Amino acid sequence: AQSVTQLGSHVSVSEGALVLLRCNYSSSVPPYLFWYxxxxxxxxxxxxxxxxxxxxxxxxxxxxxxxxxxxxxxxLTKPSAHMSDAAEYFCAVTPMIYNQGxxxxxxxxxxxxxxx
Amino acid sequence: NAGVTQTPKFRILKIGQSMTLQCAQDMNHNYMYWYRQDPxxxxxxxxxxxxxxxxxKGEVPNGYNVSRSTTEDFPLRLELAAPSQTxxxxxxSRSGTSVTNEQxxxxxxxxxxx
Numbered sequence: 417a418q419s420v421t422q423l424g425s426h427v428s429v430s431e432g433a434l435v436l437l438r439c440n441y442s443s444s445v446p447p448y449l450f451w452y453x454x455x456x457x458x459x460x461x462x463x464x465x466x467x468x469x470x471x472x473x474x475x476x477x478x479x480x481x482x483x484x485x486x487x488x489x490x491x492l493t494k495p496s497a498h499m500s501d502a503a504e505y506f507c508a509v510t511p512m513i514y515n516q517g518x519x520x521x522x523x524x525x526x527x528x529x530x531x532x
Numbered sequence: 533n534a535g536v537t538q539t540p541k542f543r544i545l546k547i548g549q550s551m552t553l554q555c556a557q558d559m560n561h562n563y564m565y566w567y568r569q570d571p572x573x574x575x576x577x578x579x580x581x582x583x584x585x586x587x588x589k590g591e592v593p594n595g596y597n598v599s600r601s602t603t604e605d606f607p608l609r610l611e612l613a614a615p616s617q618t619x620x621x622x623x624x625s626r627s628g629t630s631v632t633n634e635q636x637x638x639x640x641x642x643x644x645x646x
Contacts, residue, residue: 425572448632459536459622459637460575467632506574510631517582518563518631519590522574 418443420507422523430531435479435494437526439507442488447509449490450520451481454504463505466490477501502530534558536638538623544644545613553608553641555623562628564606565635566590566598568619575622581606582628613645 423438441447448467452460464475471483477500481492490507507523539554557564562583567575577590581600595617597609606625610617620642624635 420574457639459624459639460635461637462634465632465634512631517565517580517588518626518633519565519577519580520575520635522567522576524572524574 418447418509418511418521420509420521420523422505422507422526424526425524426527426529428529428531429497431499432496435492435497435501435528437492437505437507437528439481439490439492439523440488441490441507441509443509443511445512446483446485446488447511449481449483450508450510451475451479451490451492452506452508452522454506454525456503460506463492497528497530499530499532502528504528536623536625536636538621538638538641540641541639542642544646545610546646547613547615549613550609550611551613551643553610553621553623553643555606555608555638556604557606557623557625557636558604559625559627559636560603561625561636562603563626564600565624566596566606566608567622567624568592569622569640570619578608578621610643615645617643618645619643 450465451463466483508520536557565580566578579598581587623638626633626635
């Protein structure tokens, strides 16, 4: 079965510092990959996704992620953190094949705190 | 467009009571989903639907039921509520042209069972 692991349930950075949120997946066939963000008391919204093609994917709010097949990873980065980036971030996958319904499998989430 | 709406926002139930969580979307999406979110566990899929009249179980369906009589609505029914069903419930929808299409989420329903 596919699974997603996010290293670190809490990450704290200073404003202006690099943000790095880690995501690894387990699958013999690389899945489609997503990052979603959840601001306090809100639903999730899509940050970015990897489907095919270029392995460096750019998303909203200055975030980007790189798909590394050899490392089965899809880490999320942002060069300079802003206070408004404080939120919970979820990595998710959806299998390319045998995926009736287009179901997403989520990691456990990483809460990002940004210190002034 | 209102997007995906959920009611109620909050609810407290007693053990053994029943309730229906409402979900509606106005984007004419074929696919709809119900997830539950527990601290440190991410989101787990409860049920999903690929169109009106068609539903299927997800990862954690026990204790829940769904129906999909229209494209717009996808209610989630809890029968005989248990403390283990204390959670935040999210409904989501997406268009059916590709599994990579974005899922749009509602604001959630926070349910406590005492």
